[in-house]
Amino acid sequence: MMVSFHLNGKKIYYDAKPDEYLLDTLRGEEMISVRRGCDTSSCGVCTVLVDDKPMLSCSLLTLSMEGKHVTTVEGIQDEIEVIADLFGHEGADQCGFCNSGIALTIYALKKELKNPTDDEIKHYIIGNLCRCSGYQAQFKAIKDYLGVKK
Numbered sequence: 001m002m003v004s005f006h007l008n009g010k011k012i013y014y015d016a017k018p019d020e021y022l023l024d025t026l027r028g029e030e031m032i033s034v035r036r037g038c039d040t041s042s043c044g045v046c047t048v049l050v051d052d053k054p055m056l057s058c059s060l061l062t063l064s065m066e067g068k069h070v071t072t073v074e075g076i077q078d079e080i081e082v083i084a085d086l087f088g089h090e091g092a093d094q095c096g097f098c099n100s101g102i103a104l105t106i107y108a109l110k111k112e113l114k115n116p117t118d119d120e121i122k123h124y125i126i127g128n129l130c131r132c133s134g135y136q137a138q139f140k141a142i143k144d145y146l147g148v149k150k
């Protein structure tokens with residue numbers, strides 16, 4: 001069935017299977033920043049933005065994207081460079097497998113909440129798991145990015 005949505009600002013028409021998940025569609029469209037971790041809606045690695053909100057692409061049917069705006073890391077490269085520099089500076093970059101999902105989540109957070117508290121930040125990123133970092137260095141880098149005091 002045909003579905004049409006905006007992918008990183010460009011309108012696309014896509015012939016999706018009824019049971020096709022957005023994660024598979026995006027990887028097929030060479031959005032290789034979108035990764036598969038658990039595939040059970042638990043890890044956040046597959047996060048993309050749908051109409052500017054972080055969503056799990058492993059749990060969204062592609063057909064439900066009709067008319068929506070989907071953003072991946074490929075669509076916000078300038079912002080990603082800023083985030084990558086801050087993560088590198090804080091030593092928060094380890095295997096990097098979680099980075100795409102976290103970067104998109106904090107990009108959305110920055111747009112949605114002004115001067116968030118620590119608890120608000122933690123609540124916002126709670127769905128993005130990282131098996132390497134222990135979260136402390138990441139949290140410092142995220143606060144740098146948001147421009148809130150450490």
Ligand code: FES
Nearest residue numbers: 037038039044058
């Ligand atoms: S792969 Fe989607 S939440 Fe883990």
Ligand code: FES
Nearest residue numbers: 095098130131132
């Ligand atoms: S840096 Fe390895 S999973 Fe986060």
